[in-house]
Amino acid sequence: MSEMNPNQGSPARQQAAQTVESLQRRRFIGAAGAAAGLAIAPGVMLIEVAHGRPEEQAASSAVRWGMLVDATKCGTGCNDCVTACSTENGWTPVAESAHPKQAPQWIRKLELQDPLTQMETNLPMMCQHCAEPPCVDVCPTGASFKRADGIVLVNRHTCIGCRYCMMACPYKARSLVHEQLNDTQKPDVPRGIGCVESCTFCVQKVDRGDGTTACVEACTASGHNALVFGDMNDPESEISRKLREIPTKQVRADLNLNLGVRYHGI
Amino acid sequence: MASITFREVEGSSLKYWLLFGGLGLFVLFGALSWNYMHHYGHVVTGMDNQIVWGLPHVFAVFLIVAASGALNVASIASVFNKPMYKPLAPLSAILAIALMLGGLLVLVLDLGRSDRLIVAMTHFNFKSMFTWNVFLYSGFFALVGIYLWTMLDRTVKSYSKAAGTAAFIWRLLLTTGTGSLFGFLIARELYGTAMLAPMFIIMSFAYGLAVYLMVLAAAYSWTGRALGDTVMQRLRYLLVIFVAAVLYFVVTYHMTNLYFTKLHAVEAFILRDGGIFTTLFWFGQILAGCVIPLVILLTGLGRQRSWIMIACALVILGGILQMYVTIIGAQAYPLDLFPGLNEKSSFFDGVVHSYMPSVPELFLGLGGVAVALLVTTFAVKVLRLLPESLDDATVAKLEH
Amino acid sequence: MASLMQRASRAAFLAAAIVWAGLLPAQGGAPKPVIEKAVKGQQCVEDTEYMRKNHMKVLNHHRDKTVIEGIRTKKHSLKECINCHASEKTGSVAKSKDDFCVSCHTYAAVKIDCFECHSTKPQGPMTMHPLNADTAHYKHKLAAGAKKPVSVDDMAKVAQ
Numbered sequence: 001m002s003e004m005n006p007n008q009g010s011p012a013r014q015q016a017a018q019t020v021e022s023l024q025r026r027r028f029i030g031a032a033g034a035a036a037g038l039a040i041a042p043g044v045m046l047i048e049v050a051h052g053r054p055e056e057q058a059a060s061s062a063v064r065w066g067m068l069v070d071a072t073k074c075g076t077g078c079n080d081c082v083t084a085c086s087t088e089n090g091w092t093p094v095a096e097s098a099h100p101k102q103a104p105q106w107i108r109k110l111e112l113q114d115p116l117t118q119m120e121t122n123l124p125m126m127c128q129h130c131a132e133p134p135c136v137d138v139c140p141t142g143a144s145f146k147r148a149d150g151i152v153l154v155n156r157h158t159c160i161g162c163r164y165c166m167m168a169c170p171y172k173a174r175s176l177v178h179e180q181l182n183d184t185q186k187p188d189v190p191r192g193i194g195c196v197e198s199c200t201f202c203v204q205k206v207d208r209g210d211g212t213t214a215c216v217e218a219c220t221a222s223g224h225n226a227l228v229f230g231d232m233n234d235p236e237s238e239i240s241r242k243l244r245e246i247p248t249k250q251v252r253a254d255l256n257l258n259l260g261v262r263y264h265g266i
Numbered sequence: 267m268a269s270i271t272f273r274e275v276e277g278s279s280l281k282y283w284l285l286f287g288g289l290g291l292f293v294l295f296g297a298l299s300w301n302y303m304h305h306y307g308h309v310v311t312g313m314d315n316q317i318v319w320g321l322p323h324v325f326a327v328f329l330i331v332a333a334s335g336a337l338n339v340a341s342i343a344s345v346f347n348k349p350m351y352k353p354l355a356p357l358s359a360i361l362a363i364a365l366m367l368g369g370l371l372v373l374v375l376d377l378g379r380s381d382r383l384i385v386a387m388t389h390f391n392f393k394s395m396f397t398w399n400v401f402l403y404s405g406f407f408a409l410v411g412i413y414l415w416t417m418l419d420r421t422v423k424s425y426s427k428a429a430g431t432a433a434f435i436w437r438l439l440l441t442t443g444t445g446s447l448f449g450f451l452i453a454r455e456l457y458g459t460a461m462l463a464p465m466f467i468i469m470s471f472a473y474g475l476a477v478y479l480m481v482l483a484a485a486y487s488w489t490g491r492a493l494g495d496t497v498m499q500r501l502r503y504l505l506v507i508f509v510a511a512v513l514y515f516v517v518t519y520h521m522t523n524l525y526f527t528k529l530h531a532v533e534a535f536i537l538r539d540g541g542i543f544t545t546l547f548w549f550g551q552i553l554a555g556c557v558i559p560l561v562i563l564l565t566g567l568g569r570q571r572s573w574i575m576i577a578c579a580l581v582i583l584g585g586i587l588q589m590y591v592t593i594i595g596a597q598a599y600p601l602d603l604f605p606g607l608n609e610k611s612s613f614f615d616g617v618v619h620s621y622m623p624s625v626p627e628l629f630l631g632l633g634g635v636a637v638a639l640l641v642t643t644f645a646v647k648v649l650r651l652l653p654e655s656l657d658d659a660t661v662a663k664l665e666h
Numbered sequence: 667m668a669s670l671m672q673r674a675s676r677a678a679f680l681a682a683a684i685v686w687a688g689l690l691p692a693q694g695g696a697p698k699p700v701i702e703k704a705v706k707g708q709q710c711v712e713d714t715e716y717m718r719k720n721h722m723k724v725l726n727h728h729r730d731k732t733v734i735e736g737i738r739t740k741k742h743s744l745k746e747c748i749n750c751h752a753s754e755k756t757g758s759v760a761k762s763k764d765d766f767c768v769s770c771h772t773y774a775a776v777k778i779d780c781f782e783c784h785s786t787k788p789q790g791p792m793t794m795h796p797l798n799a800d801t802a803h804y805k806h807k808l809a810a811g812a813k814k815p816v817s818v819d820d821m822a823k824v825a826q
């Protein structure tokens with residue numbers, strides 16, 4: 001949305017509430033930084049452009065969006081990331097659904113227990129944004145696709161609802177919209193009956209230049225700080241630094257799909 | 267070689283129209299079911315985000331597999347040059363087309379966006395097995411259609427063998443493609459093996475022949491034409507070979523799986539702990555679908571036509587149940603994201619998924635069967651597909 | 667203003683009539699589409715005549731750019747159409763039969779699929795949603811979602 005554009009004139013900022021003020025200023029400063037980078041060193045510019053890319057620029061393969069989940073920090077019983085996702089993307093929380101088995105869930109909390117040691121782990125599970133996505137391989141129409149920046153999406157204009165991708169996904173990350181949504185969709189997040197959907201890494205936020213996702217924001221707000229989102233191709237990004245520092249694993253690494261979501265503490 | 271006269275079925279009797287109307291009624295029910303599912307969405311079906319392919323797929327895949335198998339008889343005639351099978355070939359070809367049509371209709375009408383068929387026909391992803399199947403299916407219609415034409419039209423008769431061979435090779439590819447729909451899924455433990463392709467081929471032989479035999483016998487008895495025991499007995503032993511081969515493949519498949527520790531749990535699920543799926547596997551697929559038919563066909567019972575029919579019906583039933591176990595059973599077993607750990611979530615991770623087919627799903631599937639039979643019923647009326655007589659004397663003349 | 671509306675509706679009728687002509691010659695009885703004036707802005711991002719004939723091409727082109735490449739420029743985006751054309755009464759472009767998209771499409775008997783998936787309403791300010799205990803910790807997000815209405819200035823910018 002234009003309103004989120006950091007380069008916009010000041011009237012908007014003056015009208016808005018205090019929080020908006022500070023938030024937008026932060027964005028504005030970010031944009032200024034990018035502009036500075038552009039002026040000083042072309043090398044820096046490349047990276048900066050990738051993060052807060054201008055509206056008319058296509059997503060670039062110089063970036064690979066990814067997420068780090070620190071399962072040791074993920075709160076037992078905490079569901080904030082899930083709630084945030086459903087709020088941001090407009091899907092009904094499963095608890096409120098009349099048909100829980102048919103209700104879409106873009107992200108879910110998974111509770112694990114080792115039957116031998118009784119050790120318990122819990123973590124959020126969602127689309128892993130595979131670099132070699134099986135869902136994309138099997139999709140007959142090419143509706144499932146991987147964007148240049150590594151985000152795996154469903155093009156709802158060409159999805160025929162065959163559910164082959166749901167059969168193929170090893171992470172049970174996808175849902176079919178089983179019933180009419182009756183205009184409850186968010187303007188930024190079109191979704192509809194008969195099409196398959198899954199986590200989009202909040203692509204609308206990424207394109208807007210937020211550089212983060214709703215679940216990460218919520219996790220940080222809750223104080224757990226278990227999630228980090230960022231560009232895995234940028235060696236200086238927070239996520240890249242963390243990935244260098246702490247041991248992480250890919251879920252079902254045996255499938256060798258090169259996942260965009262990495263877990264610590266599993 | 268004596269020539270055979272083919273003649274249309276008269277199709278004016280009350281019985282014919284009753285059959286026609288009855289099948290039409292089921293087609294209508296199928297259409298209504300589709301309309302209902304399409305209007306409300308898949309929420310009115312038993313399918314959900316765990317069992318994503320349900321009863322319609324069981325019917326669709328069965329019909330498609332049987333379609334390719336139904337072509338068998340024609341292939342034996344043209345490709346393997348067995349004169350006795352020649353008069354049986356046209357029915358075999360039309361049945362193949364009809365079953366394929368029924369199966370594809372069910373498959374397509376079960377799509378979440380069945381109104382977007384045109385998208386499926388214009389957007390292709392060539393890495394998808396589904397896309398390849400779209401081409402395999404269209405090619406099948408074309409080739410079998412041409413083959414049928416060469417059999418019906420004297421002027422192009424000389425091309426019959428070439429067309430038959432092409433159709434034969436094509437349908438082997440096609441069933442490989444259908445089996446690979448599942449074989450190419452790495453995510454599910456029970457799929458993801460090349461074994462599924464040859465297994466589907468051999469299954470298609472058995473199911474297709476069973477359907478063919480029943481249709482043939484029904485057509486001849488209802489029209490009062492003579493169908494001798496030579497034909498029936500020949501096909502009886504062919505069926506024995508196919509069903510035995512299916513049994514062999516199923517046993518090998520599960521034995522191989524049992525050798526891999528990582529597949530123990532899912533094998534135990536199908537073979538021992540899977541509740542309804544275990545029951546359907548042992549009593550449906552194995553006992554009713556293979557063992558009993560083999561016993562019937564190999565003992566003296568197989569000399570009586572009604573027992574052959576019972577055996578065929580059992581093979582068909584076993585085939586549908588096999589699809590049920592293969593397609594739904596494999597989905598009922600939860601995906602193992604973290605091998606060795608217990609999993610729990612709001613998304614039904616770590617629990618065996620239950621599935622209760624709904625009425626519209628059932629009628630959509632039956633609608634596909636009805637379409638196949640309706641097409642066949644109509645075709646034998648308007649085309650010269652059935653020999654006037656297949657009594658022993660006529661058939662005997664062919665062999666010399 | 668009134669003449670503009672007249673011109674608009676006349677042209678719309680013409681366009682629709684072209685579609686109809688082949689199907690129902692000289693029927694005359696069909697109710698004319700109601701073309702509600704856009705709530706915001708003075709001028710569409712393209713010539714009205716052009717849009718009347720080609721809006722679907724424009725939208726289809728932009729949709730592929732957006733979905734596949736992530737280019738979300740405002741000029742040809744459906745969301746911006748909705749922002750301007752949502753009815754003042756229903757707040758939507760497709761809720762009641764007189765709303766902008768539906769009214770003409772019904773008249774021309776061309777089925778639209780857009781609103782199976784797309785919201786028919788402009789992005790409402792999220793601050794309107796009552797904050798409750800469940801959502802309280804999203805305050806920062808709600809604030810970020812606060813929108814100012816699109817001004818004439820904005821539209822002028824968009825149009826460029």
Ligand code: SF4
Nearest residue numbers: 127128130133135169
């Ligand atoms: S996790 Fe599943 S849905 Fe996501 S990219 Fe991988 S295969 Fe596709």
Ligand code: SF4
Nearest residue numbers: 139159160162163165
């Ligand atoms: S359901 Fe849609 S996205 Fe998934 S494989 Fe089918 S067409 Fe592709």
